Amino acid sequence: MSQIEGIELDGHGPVYDQIKRAVTARIRSGAWKPGDRLPSEAELSQSLAAARMTVNRALRELTEDGLLVRRRRAGTFVAQPDAPAALLKIVDMAKAIPARGQAYGYRCETDETVPAPDAIAKAMRLPLGARLQHVECLHTADGEIVEFEERWINLALLPEAAHAGFGEEGPGGWLLRAAPWTEAEHTVSAINAGPDLARRLGVAPGAACLVLERRTFQGNDVVTYARLTHPGARHAMTERFSPET
Amino acid sequence: MSQIEGIELDGHGPVYDQIKRAVTARIRSGAWKPGDRLPSEAELSQSLAAARMTVNRALRELTEDGLLVRRRRAGTFVAQPDAPAALLKIVDMAKAIPARGQAYGYRCETDETVPAPDAIAKAMRLPLGARLQHVECLHTADGEIVEFEERWINLALLPEAAHAGFGEEGPGGWLLRAAPWTEAEHTVSAINAGPDLARRLGVAPGAACLVLERRTFQGNDVVTYARLTHPGARHAMTERFSPET
DNA sequence: AGCGGCTAATTGTCTATACAATAAAGTCCC
DNA sequence: GGGACTTTATTGTATAGACAATTAGCCGCT
Numbered sequence: 001m002s003q004i005e006g007i008e009l010d011g012h013g014p015v016y017d018q019i020k021r022a023v024t025a026r027i028r029s030g031a032w033k034p035g036d037r038l039p040s041e042a043e044l045s046q047s048l049a050a051a052r053m054t055v056n057r058a059l060r061e062l063t064e065d066g067l068l069v070r071r072r073r074a075g076t077f078v079a080q081p082d083a084p085a086a087l088l089k090i091v092d093m094a095k096a097i098p099a100r101g102q103a104y105g106y107r108c109e110t111d112e113t114v115p116a117p118d119a120i121a122k123a124m125r126l127p128l129g130a131r132l133q134h135v136e137c138l139h140t141a142d143g144e145i146v147e148f149e150e151r152w153i154n155l156a157l158l159p160e161a162a163h164a165g166f167g168e169e170g171p172g173g174w175l176l177r178a179a180p181w182t183e184a185e186h187t188v189s190a191i192n193a194g195p196d197l198a199r200r201l202g203v204a205p206g207a208a209c210l211v212l213e214r215r216t217f218q219g220n221d222v223v224t225y226a227r228l229t230h231p232g233a234r235h236a237m238t239e240r241f242s243p244e245t
Numbered sequence: 246m247s248q249i250e251g252i253e254l255d256g257h258g259p260v261y262d263q264i265k266r267a268v269t270a271r272i273r274s275g276a277w278k279p280g281d282r283l284p285s286e287a288e289l290s291q292s293l294a295a296a297r298m299t300v301n302r303a304l305r306e307l308t309e310d311g312l313l314v315r316r317r318r319a320g321t322f323v324a325q326p327d328a329p330a331a332l333l334k335i336v337d338m339a340k341a342i343p344a345r346g347q348a349y350g351y352r353c354e355t356d357e358t359v360p361a362p363d364a365i366a367k368a369m370r371l372p373l374g375a376r377l378q379h380v381e382c383l384h385t386a387d388g389e390i391v392e393f394e395e396r397w398i399n400l401a402l403l404p405e406a407a408h409a410g411f412g413e414e415g416p417g418g419w420l421l422r423a424a425p426w427t428e429a430e431h432t433v434s435a436i437n438a439g440p441d442l443a444r445r446l447g448v449a450p451g452a453a454c455l456v457l458e459r460r461t462f463q464g465n466d467v468v469t470y471a472r473l474t475h476p477g478a479r480h481a482m483t484e485r486f487s488p489e490t
Numbered sequence: 491a492g493c494g495g496c497t498a499a500t501t502g503t504c505t506a507t508a509c510a511a512t513a514a515a516g517t518c519c520c
Numbered sequence: 521g522g523g524a525c526t527t528t529a530t531t532g533t534a535t536a537g538a539c540a541a542t543t544a545g546c547c548g549c550t
Contacts, residue, residue, distance in 0.1 A: 014503060028425055040530060051505045056532080072512040072531045081421055176326055180273060190435035190455040190477025208453035208477070210435040232435025232453070259533060285500060296535040301502080317501045317542040 007048065015050050019058035027067060027078055038068070038076040092172050093139040093147050105140035109200075111166045113155065120152050123215065124222040130154070133161040135171050138200070145201055150227040157223055175216075175224060183217040190232065201231050208232035252293065260295050264303035272312060272323055283313070283321040337417045338384040338392050350385035354445075356411045358400065365397050368460065369467040375399070378406040380416050383445070390446055395472040402468055420461075420469060428462040435477065446476050453477035 007026065009018040026032045038044070041059065045052040059076055062068045069079045097104040115129040124132075132152045139147040151171045153161040157179075164174055189211050198205040210230040216223045252271065254263040271277045283289070286304065290297040304321055307313045314324045342349040360374040369377075377397045384392040396416045398406040402424075409419055434456050443450040455475040461468045 016503080028427070030425070042530080053506085054504060057503095060532085070531065071514095073514055073529055074512090075530065081425075180275065180326070182273070188433060188455065190453040190475075192437070192451070192453045192477075206437070206451055208435040208437045210433065210455070230435075232437075261533080287500080298536085299534060302533095305502090315501065316544095318499055318544055319542090320500065 007044070009048065016054050016058040016061070019044075019048065019050065019055060020062055023058065023062060024067065032078050034078050034080045036078045038078070040075060092176075093149075094170055094172055097139070097141045097146070100141070102141040103143070105143065106137060106168070106170055107140070108135065108137045108167045108170075110134060110136035113162050116152070120225060123213075124152065124154060124225050126154065126156075126222070130156065133158075133164075135166045137166065137170055139170065146230060148197070148200055148229045150229075151224065152226075153224045154222060157218060157221060171224070171226075179216070179218070179223050181216045181218055181223055185215045185217070187213045189213075191229075197229065201229065203231050252289070254293065261299050261303040261306070264289075264293065264295065264300060265307055268303065268307060269312065277323050279323050279325045281323045283323070285320060337421075338394075339415055339417055342384070342386045342391070345386070347386040348388070350388065351382060351413070351415055352385070353380065353382045353412045353415075355379060355381035358407050361397070365470060368458075369397065369399060369470050371399065371401075371467070375401065378403075378409075380411045382411065382415055384415065391475060393442070393445055393474045395474075397470045399466065399468055402463060402466060416469070416471075424461070424463070424468050426461045426463055426468055430460045430462070432458045434458075436474075442474065446474065448476050 007022050009015065009022055012018065023032075023038070032038065038059075039047070041052050041055045044050075044055045048055065059068060059070065063070050063076075067079055068076055070076045094104060094106070112134050114132055114134045116124065116126055116132050118128065120132065121128050121130060124130075126132075133155055135149070135151040135153070137149050137151075138145055139149065149170065149172075153171065153175070155162055158175075160178060161171075161174075164178075166174070191209050191211055193201060193203055193205055193207045193209050195205050197209065198207060201207075201209065203209070210232050212228040212230075214226045214228070216225075252267050254260065254267060257263065268277075268283070277283065283304075284292070286297050286300045289295075289300045289304075293300065304313060304315065308315050308321075312324055313321055315321045339349060339351070357379050359377055359379045361369065361371055361377050363373065365377065366373050366375060369375075371377075378400055380394070380396040380398070382394050382396075383390055384394065394415065394417075398416065398420070400407055403420075405423060406416075406419075409423075411419070436454050436456055438446060438448055438450055438452045438454050440450050442454065443452060446452075446454070448454075455477050457473040457475075459469075459471045459473070461470075
């Protein structure tokens with residue numbers, strides 16, 4: 001029983017990390033398949049000449065990464081490769097553009113205090129006419145418009161926003177400093193540019209645009225709602241991601 | 246020095262978790278601000294009457310979550326709330342649609358072995374004319390088309406794909422079982438539907454569509470390339486996410 | 491002032507041990 | 521056979537102690 005033929009460590013880096021790599025390699029190579037049971041911590045601990053706590057840490061972290069599943073008394077199993085749960089990271093333009101080696105530009109077009117319009121009040125779960133700071137601005141990369149930002153900030157939660165002045169800096173950075181947030185919700189969709197939007201983005205009316213909507217929460221209250229529109233042809237979001245960490 | 250006035254644990258659940266919650270609460274409440282230094286592990290261990298290993302685990306996990314930053318000899322600090330690094334999870338239609346309580350439907354339109362067309366060969370980093378399995382299919386929710394999938398599978402890596410038969414099941418599920426993958430890359434963009442695409446999706450020509458492209462890697466080789474097109478108006482991807490875990 | 495080396499504070503890891511919690515498997519009794 | 525109880529393998533957590541690795545800060549020298 002327990003044919004634990006040589007799982008071998010490579011001697012590079014911390015032991016728990018070596019164990020993680022060794023187990024990962026076994027799974028990757030197909031030697032251990034989804035549903036297979038691994039040797040128990042006690043067995044591994046002995047066969048690897050490591051403390052059980054060290055083995056435990058390795059297996060625990062692999063479990064957090066979704067590579068393993070563990071059940072008390074039953075054992076540790078190779079996880080079924082679940083959803084290719086891919087993630088798309090959504091980044092702040094003011095940071096992403098310089099990171100790509102392009103010149104970042106910002107232009108503020110609107111910065112005013114207004115009562116909440118119907119649709120916005122609903123999206124922000126606020127009573128009709130609640131006071132909001134409304135900002136409209138453009139982000140450019142090497143002079144080309146890559147994002148049109150429409151932003152509403154809940155003045156009941158962040159009264160300072162009314163006097164922050166978004167002429168020089170976008171609301172993104174300011175909010176990051178001013179507002180701790182607990183949760184965010186994103187929606188991605190595609191729309192045809194209407195005449196007004198087309199003019200602002202400098203694209204033909206009807207052109208496809210990528211829209212990212214973001215609601216940021218403080219507990220159950222919506223702190224801010226943003227609608228970020230990108231010319232579809234001109235801008236794409238790319239993210240590379242690996243499951244193992 | 247070190248005014249560690251009462252960080253208090255609540256007695257619910259594991260100690261390391263209590264510590265995580267207590268520290269998180271401090272940061273959330275603003276009592277500890279970005280850049281502030283926390284008491285050392287030794288101090289916390291004493292003031293909380295917990296072993297240093299336990300404190301270490303709590304702080305380590307919070308560091309992995311990006312809430313803290315740690316430097317040897319310097320100490321543990323509250324992290325600058327970095328990018329509101331928002332994540333959009335990309336899900337498999339065959340799973341996502343039933344999860345939303347809608348009836349999932351699948352229809353295969355093409356399932357053939359072909360030499361790689363120019364653009365695809367380039368995207369998959371393959372020589373021109375390499376053998377690929379080409380699948381085109383539709384995913385519906387309550388009868389409405391929500392995704393048009395164009396899929397190319399590298400037969401050099403997965404020869405079984407030629408005889409898998411994608412008439413009943415989409416390539417997504419099959420690939421999940423057949424192909425271990427190490428990395429994936431996603432690109433999101435928006436396009437105007439051309440005549441052909443409009444017909445297939447059942448939308449007006451020129452309608453905005455959301456396009457998700459996915460390349461899945463095995464090491465440096467591209468296993469499969471997928472182009473998933475969604476009618477922009479009819480479908481949006483939403484994801485809620487919180488930074489603390 | 492600047493450079494180099496020493497000291498010590500702090501995190502990072504590993505170990506051995508202990509006990510708690512869980513749940514699979516077995517046992518007994520009807 | 522099946523339900524209730526007991527056993528026991530396995531993971532989950534906590535602890536104390538040790539040493540390694542890193543590096544900020546200090547001291548001394550030039």
